[in-house]
Amino acid sequence: ELPVVMITKSEEEQIMEMAIGSKIADYLIKPVNPNQVLLSLKKILDGRQLVSQAATRGYQQEFGRLTLDMQQLRTWEEWANFYKKLLQWELKLDESPEEGLKGVLATQKKEANELFARFIANHYEQWFSESERPMLSHELVGKVVAPQLRDGKKVFFLVMDNLRYDQWLAIKPLLSPYFHQKEEGLYNSILPSATQYARNALFAGMMPASIKASLPQYWVEEHQEGSKNQFEGELLEAQLEKLGFGDRKSVYQKVTNLRGANKLYDTIHHHKNADVLTVVYNFVDALSHAKTDTEVVRELASDDSAYRRLVKTWLEGSPLLKMLQWASKQGFTVVLTTDHGTVNVHRPSKVVGTKHLTTNLRYKTGNGMSYQSKHSFVVKDPSVIGLPKQHIADECIFALSDLFYVYPNRYNHFVQYYRNTYQHGGVSLEELIIPYAVLTSK
Numbered sequence: 001e002l003p004v005v006m007i008t009k010s011e012e013e014q015i016m017e018m019a020i021g022s023k024i025a026d027y028l029i030k031p032v033n034p035n036q037v038l039l040s041l042k043k044i045l046d047g048r049q050l051v052s053q054a055a056t057r058g059y060q061q062e063f064g065r066l067t068l069d070m071q072q073l074r075t076w077e078e079w080a081n082f083y084k085k086l087l088q089w090e091l092k093l094d095e096s097p098e099e100g101l102k103g104v105l106a107t108q109k110k111e112a113n114e115l116f117a118r119f120i121a122n123h124y125e126q127w128f129s130e131s132e133r134p135m136l137s138h139e140l141v142g143k144v145v146a147p148q149l150r151d152g153k154k155v156f157f158l159v160m161d162n163l164r165y166d167q168w169l170a171i172k173p174l175l176s177p178y179f180h181q182k183e184e185g186l187y188n189s190i191l192p193s194a195t196q197y198a199r200n201a202l203f204a205g206m207m208p209a210s211i212k213a214s215l216p217q218y219w220v221e222e223h224q225e226g227s228k229n230q231f232e233g234e235l236l237e238a239q240l241e242k243l244g245f246g247d248r249k250s251v252y253q254k255v256t257n258l259r260g261a262n263k264l265y266d267t268i269h270h271h272k273n274a275d276v277l278t279v280v281y282n283f284v285d286a287l288s289h290a291k292t293d294t295e296v297v298r299e300l301a302s303d304d305s306a307y308r309r310l311v312k313t314w315l316e317g318s319p320l321l322k323m324l325q326w327a328s329k330q331g332f333t334v335v336l337t338t339d340h341g342t343v344n345v346h347r348p349s350k351v352v353g354t355k356h357l358t359t360n361l362r363y364k365t366g367n368g369m370s371y372q373s374k375h376s377f378v379v380k381d382p383s384v385i386g387l388p389k390q391h392i393a394d395e396c397i398f399a400l401s402d403l404f405y406v407y408p409n410r411y412n413h414f415v416q417y418y419r420n421t422y423q424h425g426g427v428s429l430e431e432l433i434i435p436y437a438v439l440t441s442k
Contacts, residue, residue: 003044007032048095055092056101062089063104070112076123076134079116080186083429086112087166094305102305109429110401113343117400117427121377124191125384135187138201140337141236144183144436146243148333149275156332157278158324159202161195162285162424163311163338168435170308171315178328179439189340189432191377191385191398192363194425195285196220196228199339203232205239207386221390222358222365236278248275256282261319268323272330281320284311288342288422298420304344307422328441337436343428345404348415349375351397352408361404361418362425367393375403377427399426 003025008015011029019027026040042050066085073079086109093102127133135143141157148155165186172181189198190207197208200219204211212219215238218231233252240250251274255261264279271277287310290297301307315321327334345361352370364371365382376397382389387396399405404423406414424431 005040005044052096052098055089056096056098059089059093059101059105063108066108067111070108070115073115073119076119076188079119079429080134080433082112083116083165083433084186086429087169090166090304091169091308094308113401113428113430116429117377120427120432121400124377125379128385135185136201137187137190137198137339138204138206140187140202140436141205141239142243144185144337144438145276145335146245148335148438149245149248153333154274154331155276156324156327156334157276158320158334158336159199159278159280160284160336160338161199161280161282162288162340162342163435164341164430165433165435166304166430167284167308167311168336168338168437170312172437174312174315174321175324175439178325178442179334180442181437182333182440183438185436186433187436189434191379191387191427191432192360192365192396192425193340193427193431194360194363195339196222197387199229199232199280200235201386202337202339203239204235205242209383209386209388211235212388219388221388232280233278240276245275249273250276250278252278252280254280254282255320256286258319265319265322265326268326277327277332279323283314283318283320284338285342287311287314288424292418292421301422302420307344331441333441334439335436336439338434340424341428341431341434342422342424343402343426343430345399345421345423346402346419347404348406348411348419349399349403350408350411351405360425361406361423362399362431363396364405365390365394365396367391367395369395369397371397371405375400401428 005026005028006019006024007028007030009030016027025044028036028040070082073082086105090105090109093105096102127136145155145157190201192198200211201207204215206214208219215235218234220228220230232254236252237250240246240248251271253264255264287297287301291301301310324334349372351357351364353364353366354368357364357366357369365387377400379385379396382394382396403426404418406418
């Protein structure tokens with residue numbers, strides 16, 4: 001653990017490489033003046049503290065401006081840029097010991113989520129009758145994947161279920177040795193921000209109501225048995241056909257556990273000639289569910305910062321990173337994205353309804369519901385936002401910010417069980433504003 005600084009008059013590349021390979025802390029070439037020595041010492045002994053202090057000072061100076069800015073946000077693009085700023089400070093303060101300042105930022109983020117939820121409630125329905133709107137789930141393949149195929153690129157299309165934007169920022173440095181970042185952006189998950197709806201829309205290139213109407217054999221209702229996402233490969237094939245790529249070789253793979261991941265990595269070389277190699281990777285989603293059910297994971301992912309670190313640590317040793325390294329060597333262009341994010345829920349909201357209501361904690365669909373309207377974005381006619389209806393009286397409610405729905409039966413038990421767990425399906429910055437990136441091999 002002792003830092004070593006090498007001082008030498010030699011500028012030979014071989015000696016530099018040997019020194020760096022020996023993990024020296026710094027390398028100074030003679031003649032050396034006292035300020036160089038001082039700078040090296042400060043970097044080694046005080047570097048972490050200086051970075052932390054700079055982040056603390058920066059956020060303290062920026063706090064007032066962020067508070068003022070969030071009151072004036074009017075468009076989705078403005079909200080996306082503001083969310084980026086919040087997360088940049090959140091990641092910088094991860095390095096700071098100032099717990100009080102982190103608490104201030106958490107409060108500011110909560111206030112932003114309340115305002116963003118109000119923004120979505122006021123604008124989301126209009127997006128389906130206006131041309132001015134953010135890119136939504138069903139438009140991503142056509143607007144991001146298709147241009148790569150038109151340029152003659154082989155595409156490795158990676159969908160990491162439940163990956164939040166802050167988690168993408170955390171894992172991005174792990175990919176930089178293998179890829180150039182050609183493009184990075186944010187888009188808006190459709191509601192409900194849940195796998196059955198958002199990911200089916202992503203692969204189909206159409207909203208859920210349209211999938212049910214035009215491809216009913218690939219749509220599974222909430223109340224029906226079986227996986228709600230068992231036809232993603234077929235939906236993608238249909239979309240690629242519609243986009244004019246029906247003659248391209250397309251391969252679809254889904255990974256739900258480590259055994260499946262290792263099996264895919266062992267055989268992935270068989271797909272090196274594919275034009276579109278699509279991989280759905282479910283680990284991050286499984287991690288969020290495990291936090292609900294497993295005490296150990298609750299400890300490991302106790303808050304957003306710990307959750308980010310856990311995802312990064314997992315990727316470092318996962319077969320997925322090996323697959324991405326392979327994709328880089330094979331010359332694939334990687335399009336990495338997700339279907340929705342997830343939010344840490346804290347506040348319960350009571351809902352009363354029939355046994356046919358959906359079980360998700362962040363949204364409910366059905367009829368005859370009783371709920372607290374101030375806690376919800378209420379859509380009286382789901383077809384207006386592209387969702388299928390079972391009955392004419394059906395409506396949808398989506399939990400805002402960090403709320404979660406609980407039935408009155410055994411209310412206290414379920415409040416304690418689900419509080420401080422990661423859920424998705426509702427309206428929050430973390431669930432709806434999600435990343436995509438286009439990466440080219442180095």
